[in-house]
Amino acid sequence: MHRSKKIVITVLYIIIVAISMGAFFIFQPFSFVDNGKSKIACDNGSSFEIGPNFIYTFTDKIDSFNDAKARKICAYNIIRDYGNAYKTPQSSNYGFKPVYIKNSSWGDAWLILVATFLLGSIFIQGIKRVFFESTKDPLFTEFFKWNFFAVVFIFLGIILFLIVIRKPARHIHCQLQIAQKVVNFRNSAFQGGIIPIPEENAHINSSIKTLYETCIGSL
Known part of the structure; x- marks a missing residue:
């Protein structure tokens, strides 16, 4: 050649x-939080899957926007309160239980x-x-x-x-x-x-x- x-x-x-x-x-x-399986454990004993209840995170922590939704669902058992008809509890009333998925x-x-x-x-x-x-x-x-x-x-x-x-x-x-x-x-x-x-x-x-x-x- x-x-x-x-x-x-x-x-x-x-x-x-x-x-x-x-x-x-x-x-x-890379690994990330599976919003479909991760949960929040409320202080009152109840727990909720985050994704189906419109709570989510793209990092390892729940941001302020979703934190307010998590506090409300634990306090009032409501979701999608975008008009803020319910007052957000001043202190955190839940614990975050992440489940990770690997891509x-x-x-x-x-x-x-x-x-x-x-x-x-x-x-x-x-x-x-x-x-x-x-x-x-x-x-x-x-x-x-x-x-x-x-x-x-x-x-x-x-x-x-x-x-x-x-x-x-x-x-x-x-x-x-x-x-x-x-x-x-x-x-x-x-x-x-x-x-x-x-x-x-x-x-x-x-x-x-x-x-x-x-x-x-x-x-």
Whole structure:
């Protein structure tokens, strides 16, 4: 193979390594509160699942908006008091009992990394056959041998990932994480076919920026 063709194929493999690492980064596992199963235990002995009663959290704690709803349901056994017909108890009258759910796993993330690399390699093979009229792939063969080529591909792929791919991968991962949390609440609250409530949508939308910044800061 001509030197220029080898360079093109080498660059493509480096890009595939970087993209594969990006896919791994995007699908890394994370845990979050399951609003459908988590509960509040009231001081009066009663308990309620939070999501079905329109109480939710996208972090580890219940915020002030949902704290007021939790206090009211424990005190008055009512939900959706958006007009504040009932006075919010001044002191907390419940305990939060979170149940966590895990999204994906490290095994899944590694599987996606390998699958992405293999699909990318097949794509490169297609390019070679179409443009370079080659059915052999010495570079592909060398990659799977732990030698100089493998070290170079991986090292340069890591550099490309850190410089170019990592930032958009972080963005996508956090967007997926936030969407998963919001869907989890909505599925628990609206499973009975209730029409989404404007007050809830407004609060969720106002929380997304903070959730995104927190997620980005943790990666």
